[in-house]
Every structure is written in structure tokens, then in C-alpha cells.
Amino acid sequence: MKKIAYVTTGKSSQLISYWDYAHYMDQFIYADDLPTLDLNEFGVVILSCGCHIDRILPHKQQLNDYVRNGGFLLLFALDQADQLLDVVQVEWVDSKIKDWLWWTKPGGKIELYVPDAIEHSFFDYVQPKHLHWHWHGAFKGNHNGTTLLAIEETDESVIIDFKDLEGGGRVFVTTLDPHSHNGQRFMPVTTKLLQGFYPWLNHELGIDRNKIEPFTVAYLQTTGIDTEDTPPFLADTFEGTNGKIEYFGVRPIPDEVWDADIIYIPSICDQIWMQQYSDRMMEYIKNNGQLILNIEVAVCWLPFLKPFHTVPPVPYTNLKVRVQNDPFEFFRNMPEDFDGWSGIIGQYARGFSPLPEHALGLTYIGSEHAKYASDYIWQYPTIDGSGGKVVVHNGDNMIRYPDHGEYKNSLVRDICVGLMKYRSAVVPFAGVQAHE
Numbered sequence: 312m313k314k315i316a317y318v319t320t321g322k323s324s325q326l327i328s329y330w331d332y333a334h335y336m337d338q339f340i341y342a343d344d345l346p347t348l349d350l351n352e353f354g355v356v357i358l359s360c361g362c363h364i365d366r367i368l369p370h371k372q373q374l375n376d377y378v379r380n381g382g383f384l385l386l387f388a389l390d391q392a393d394q395l396l397d398v399v400q401v402e403w404v405d406s407k408i409k410d411w412l413w414w415t416k417p418g419g420k421i422e423l424y425v426p427d428a429i430e431h432s433f434f435d436y437v438q439p440k441h442l443h444w445h446w447h448g449a450f451k452g453n454h455n456g457t458t459l460l461a462i463e464e465t466d467e468s469v470i471i472d473f474k475d476l477e478g479g480g481r482v483f484v485t486t487l488d489p490h491s492h493n494g495q496r497f498m499p500v501t502t503k504l505l506q507g508f509y510p511w512l513n514h515e516l517g518i519d520r521n522k523i524e525p526f527t528v529a530y531l532q533t534t535g536i537d538t539e540d541t542p543p544f545l546a547d548t549f550e551g552t553n554g555k556i557e558y559f560g561v562r563p564i565p566d567e568v569w570d571a572d573i574i575y576i577p578s579i580c581d582q583i584w585m586q587q588y589s590d591r592m593m594e595y596i597k598n599n600g601q602l603i604l605n606i607e608v609a610v611c612w613l614p615f616l617k618p619f620h621t622v623p624p625v626p627y628t629n630l631k632v633r634v635q636n637d638p639f640e641f642f643r644n645m646p647e648d649f650d651g652w653s654g655i656i657g658q659y660a661r662g663f664s665p666l667p668e669h670a671l672g673l674t675y676i677g678s679e680h681a682k683y684a685s686d687y688i689w690q691y692p693t694i695d696g697s698g699g700k701v702v703v704h705n706g707d708n709m710i711r712y713p714d715h716g717e718y719k720n721s722l723v724r725d726i727c728v729g730l731m732k733y734r735s736a737v738v739p740f741a742g743v744q745a746h747e
Contacts (some may be wrong), residue, residue: 324494
């Protein structure tokens, strides 16, 4: 599969924007590490917004050679980008918006426009109105690329696409800085652009992020109850998903468990015994292993766990579980009453545990406005977002939910599929949204 790389010079806005859209990318690159990498293994290399030119110029030959060898280079808001590029001819000029406050005035307009009769796949994903904010310089019109965004009453371009270069390479340059503003959580229109840009880029390369590669789930037999340790129906729910479930004892945990993509631990588990596996489990998670943990925490045998708390059972509606966030589509097939057992709530979960730092609550329990997470997801913290994820369920073994309907007993399957589909996504940034 072609891969997408993202180059950063370490600015906070660049990092946050990478974490927001890591699902659409494959490789995080710190600019200083460029000499250690063979860029030819990437279908696209993105230079994020606002990389200081002095940090990028030392890699000029490497980046231009990458394009000459057929690579696709994208540059966002790189001041004086013409100093970097020799594979295409562009002339950067210090162009600025006329009125920064155009959007606050009745009938105000910005002097950017999409050239008439332009036909480009970019606009199948990005609306022109999501390109409207100030820019950082422009390129003179004396180039042989395709201008996608231009400045009125000038010959200057703000977005240029150089396709089908000699050797099969491509260069896409813009003086807009969406990663900067998105990462600063300032100017929602920039987030709208990125929400279209990254799906477009994946489409251009023919990358299908919905495709699930084969994966294995190691189900730990912790309960001593046959129907819990080897649920007779569970394997059937994985048919057609590319997933395979295997069962293992825990006294001791065999070595092959640590090779699985996902480890699943039921709710009845010896938490004292599991303490001896704390370091091994954290190493597994650090190296992109995924863990699904059903637990009412009494022993914090993993360092991020916090003790379990019940919610008041009166009124009874306090026990109703509400899906609050679902960026990984775990609950996409769940009916509103998925948490009921034979129509009775309170079996799926009766409480919560406080969220670890940077965790994302998925479901809430308690009174109507309570924010007690009965389910949450946490990720091992790494700069490049490569740490594994942990789904913590404060309650019953999820294998039996929902107990009715078209997707009966499919919650565990859907969580596993979501973890694999969004394996490169970063918690909690994956749920970023912008509003009109």
C-alpha cells in the first residue's frame, strides 16, 4: 500500500493537527530525521504549515530527488518555498490580504477565487468557501502548474498543483496554513478544509482506510466458567471481518498472546494475579497492542487505572448507559437499548471509574447530565501517536451485548473492528469536528 508521511518541525499546531488526522496518514517524521529515511517508500510527503525554511533547506536535494523519482510532495505555507523547489519553477511573492476583517462586514468578501471552468478532483472533497482566509504570500503566475486558487486583480496563485512531472512526480503547493489554525483551535473553516483534504489525498493515492487487514484477538480465559471462557457464539460474529479469535489461559499467560493484535480480558478476573503482568502488558500497549478490558477496578494493576465507583441505583434510570462519543464506530450498530439484559438495565454497567489523563469517555452513566464514563478509551502516550489503545468497560462481560436484534452479541466484534480500522488514529484527537 502507498503510504502518506507528515513532516513537522515540532510546532504545537503541527503536532495537534497530525494527531487530529493521523487516521489518514502512515508515518510521522520529525524534520531533523529526514536524512535517516528513504522517502521513496512513501506515496506522499507532506510538509506541514509553517515549517521554518532554515529547517527544511538542508534537505532540499533529498526532497527534490524524491519528486524526480516519482514522489508526490505537498507544501503548506512554507515561506519562500521557491528557495526549496527546483523540480518545478515557482516565484514566491510577499502577498497579503487587503482586509483582515472582511468577514465581519455586511457584504464583505475576500479576494480569493477558484478559476472558471476548473475541473479538479480536489473540489470533489473541498468546498471553495472552506479556502477563504488570509494567506502567507503567493506565487507569481509564470508557472506551468494548474492554479486551484488565485487572487483577484493579480496574476498570483495561492494553490498550485503540478501533476505528471517528468519521472511521474507531483508537487502541490499552497500558501494557506490550515494545520496552524486547526491546531490552535482557531478559525473553524481551516478544520473544514482538512476534513476534506485528507480524504481527497487518500483517494488520489487509491488508499482505502476502511479496509481491515487480517487481525487476531487473544481472549483470556479468566473466569473459570465455560460459557464465559469460551463463548460458543463469539467466533461466529467475526465472520467476514478478517478477524480471528483464539482462547488462552492465564496461569500463566502464554507467550503467543503477546503477538495478538488485540487482547480481550473478561470482567471476572483475578486482579491480584494480573499484577505480575503489569509491566508486560504496558510494553505490549506501548508497541501498538490493543487491549479490551472489562473490569470493575479494585486493584489498579495497570498504572492508568482508577478505582471503580457505583452510581446511585435510585432512581433506576441512573443505570441507563448513554453513548456520548463514538469516533471509532464501536457503537454504530447498537440499538438505543443495547445495554439492557432481557430488557433490564443495570447489568451492562452499574458504575464508572474516573478518566485517566487524555482518555476519552465513550458512554456515560448516572443522572441525565452526569459525565461518569462507564466505557472509555485511553492510548499509550507517544509523540507520533503509535501507542496502543485500551478500551475500559466498567461492567459486565461485553460478549453478550446487545442481547437482541440484528446485531445480537456483536458489540465485542464491532469494538475489535473499530480498533483495527482506526489503529493509527490518536485519542482523544480523533473526534475533532468543526461547526458551520
